[in-house]
Amino acid sequence: MQYYNFPHTGDSMDNTWADELAQLKQALQLTREASIPTPPLLGESLCINPTLQLLPLNWKNLCVLLKDPESKTVPVAGKEFVLLYRLPGDGEVFFYPASRKNLLALKILSENLDRKKVAEEAKVAVGQVDAAVEEACQQGIILSPPTAIRRGESHLPQSEADDWHNYLNASYFTLQWHVTQACDLHCKHCYDRSEISPLTLEQGITILDQFREFVLAKNVRGQVTFTGGNPLLYKHFTELYQEAAKRNFSIAILGNPTDRKTIEALQDIQPLSFYQVSLEGLEAQNNSIRGDGHFQRIMDFLEILDELSIYSMVMLTLTGENMDQVLELGEFLREKTDLFTFNRLSQTGEGAALATAAKEEYKTFLEQYLEAVKNNPTMGLKDNLINIIRSEKGEKVFGGCTGYGCGAAFNFCSILPNGDMHACRKFQSPIGNVLESSLVELYDSPVAETYRLGPEECRGCKIRPVCGGCQAVIQSSGLDITLNRDPYCFLPTG
Numbered sequence: 001m002q003y004y005n006f007p008h009t010g011d012s013m014d015n016t017w018a019d020e021l022a023q024l025k026q027a028l029q030l031t032r033e034a035s036i037p038t039p040p041l042l043g044e045s046l047c048i049n050p051t052l053q054l055l056p057l058n059w060k061n062l063c064v065l066l067k068d069p070e071s072k073t074v075p076v077a078g079k080e081f082v083l084l085y086r087l088p089g090d091g092e093v094f095f096y097p098a099s100r101k102n103l104l105a106l107k108i109l110s111e112n113l114d115r116k117k118v119a120e121e122a123k124v125a126v127g128q129v130d131a132a133v134e135e136a137c138q139q140g141i142i143l144s145p146p147t148a149i150r151r152g153e154s155h156l157p158q159s160e161a162d163d164w165h166n167y168l169n170a171s172y173f174t175l176q177w178h179v180t181q182a183c184d185l186h187c188k189h190c191y192d193r194s195e196i197s198p199l200t201l202e203q204g205i206t207i208l209d210q211f212r213e214f215v216l217a218k219n220v221r222g223q224v225t226f227t228g229g230n231p232l233l234y235k236h237f238t239e240l241y242q243e244a245a246k247r248n249f250s251i252a253i254l255g256n257p258t259d260r261k262t263i264e265a266l267q268d269i270q271p272l273s274f275y276q277v278s279l280e281g282l283e284a285q286n287n288s289i290r291g292d293g294h295f296q297r298i299m300d301f302l303e304i305l306d307e308l309s310i311y312s313m314v315m316l317t318l319t320g321e322n323m324d325q326v327l328e329l330g331e332f333l334r335e336k337t338d339l340f341t342f343n344r345l346s347q348t349g350e351g352a353a354l355a356t357a358a359k360e361e362y363k364t365f366l367e368q369y370l371e372a373v374k375n376n377p378t379m380g381l382k383d384n385l386i387n388i389i390r391s392e393k394g395e396k397v398f399g400g401c402t403g404y405g406c407g408a409a410f411n412f413c414s415i416l417p418n419g420d421m422h423a424c425r426k427f428q429s430p431i432g433n434v435l436e437s438s439l440v441e442l443y444d445s446p447v448a449e450t451y452r453l454g455p456e457e458c459r460g461c462k463i464r465p466v467c468g469g470c471q472a473v474i475q476s477s478g479l480d481i482t483l484n485r486d487p488y489c490f491l492p493t494g
Contacts, residue, residue: 127248257301320355406468
């Protein structure tokens with residue numbers, strides 16, 4: 001970073017705005033002549049954009065005049081710092097007045113300050129400091145290395161195309177946190193009704209601190225998705241939600257319907273990224289799984305979410321009993337929720353007693369679902385196997401279950417109420433315990449890498465980066481998740 005103070009005649013405040021406008025023009029020309037910067041490499045640290053100039057001025061609004069000489073904006077006497085720099089890649093030039101957050105981020109990087117200490121001295125949450133640095137990175141003032149959440153070359157299909165690389169590197173990581181097993185429902189397909197003692201609030205805060213260190217180390221955006229059981233039944237939920245907000249995480253909830261007052265209180269702390277509820281078919285079918293009156297409670301709750309401008313999602317667990325109701329339910333939910341998707345049943349826990357969707361009918365079902373999606377913006381895509389059909393038709397594939405195919409232990413992990421970490425909650429996939437090892441250590445472990453690699457039979461598949469099937473379905477079908485592909489996969493073998 002270059003700090004410029006161009007020479008002028010007389011006292012600084014006596015310097016005319018025209019003189020300073022000339023200085024700004026000169027600084028802009030130097031920026032345009034600077035070499036296009038190169039971002040740090042994988043594993044390197046954040047750095048200040050080497051083309052950045054920080055120009056102190058005694059007049060405001062000069063950037064507006066430089067961009068538009070015909071502007072009627074009048075220069076005003078007053079201290080201002082102007083940032084000028086080029087972006088990596090196309091070398092586009094930017095110049096504008098620095099915000100206080102911009103200056104804070106630059107001070108932290110230039111002086112190698114500890115963010116927690118900066119936050120303590122300023123008496124603000126450390127997440128506010130992290131957010132200032134993150135914003136500076138998004139603007140290009142600070143340059144960041146690529147994400148460290150990356151798949152190995154084994155995920156590239158045999159017929160490699162450049163587009164596949166977009167699905168090998170994740171820019172965000174979701175921590176799905178089952179904070180309690182307590183639940184006010186008794187669903188017939190619940191995959192875990194065991195009694196697990198929840199963590200204390202102090203232990204929960206420790207996990208949030210670990211997650212903050214993880215996303216900073218991996219250079220990704222972090223999201224905490226609270227779930228359970230019913231996460232709202234965790235006795236320290238509001239405090240834990242607040243602590244997550246203090247650490248600059250996006251926050252979402254996978255839970256049951258609740259009252260408006262509870263949601264408004266959470267919104268006052270930090271607006272939710274989304275709130276996901278579940279339906280298991282039309283009213284009679286759903287209530288037979290989730291209890292009498294549940295369907296109407298969901299409908300009432302979706303209205304509350306809509307009134308509060310909270311993005312709502314409805315998830316269905318696909319079984320042999322409700323597959324023929326999915327399209328009708330999707331149409332019923334049109335304009336009542338923002339997104340409706342489904343996951344296939346994992347015959348785990350009490351779900352082992354339910355019938356799965358018929359394999360021989362599954363491809364036809366997906367084709368019908370895709371046709372319905374074209375005319376219903378509420379219906380979304382989630383099942384990785386949908387990409388087989390889209391690929392066969394020459395249509396653009398989508399990101400699959402988590403945006404990167406099967407995200408188990410890749411850009412997604414689950415934590416149980418006792419701190420046990422799993423690759424995915426829908427099947428037995430233990431990695432370790434976050435109270436005994438750090439999230440970084442667990443994520444980088446050979447055990448986690450096994451889940452990321454997925455089935456050997458998927459290697460070399462033309463759509464592997466956006467698929468990998470569902471490991472929960474593989475395991476609950478009695479197959480080997482390290483070897484066997486998804487039993488619902490309808491690609492030819494061999």
